[in-house]
Amino acid sequence: MSKSFKNLQSSAVNSVEVVDNTVKVVYNSSIDKEYTFNCENIDEFIENLSKELIDVELDNGNGSVGRFLHQQIKSGILVESK
Numbered sequence: 001m002s003k004s005f006k007n008l009q010s011s012a013v014n015s016v017e018v019v020d021n022t023v024k025v026v027y028n029s030s031i032d033k034e035y036t037f038n039c040e041n042i043d044e045f046i047e048n049l050s051k052e053l054i055d056v057e058l059d060n061g062n063g064s065v066g067r068f069l070h071q072q073i074k075s076g077i078l079v080e081s082k
Helices: 042-058 067-073
Strands: 004-007 013-020 022-027 035-036
Touching: 004 042, 013 042, 013 067, 042 067
Parallel strands: none
Antiparallel strands: 004 013, 013 022, 022 035
């Protein structure tokens, strides 16, 4: 499975790409560098990211792609692969 999220309404995140069980993130601060994370439950991650993107799109004040990704990393859902 492959899914790309580009042209995000985010000051921190440029794009998110999901390929199999890997999540690739490009931050606006360094668009030439891609950060790669492993994710065991990719379907749940995509569903939660989609909800976050809807919150951002609706501009209800609660949505933040950068904060969402940070929480996913902090909680161990996304694990950086080196």
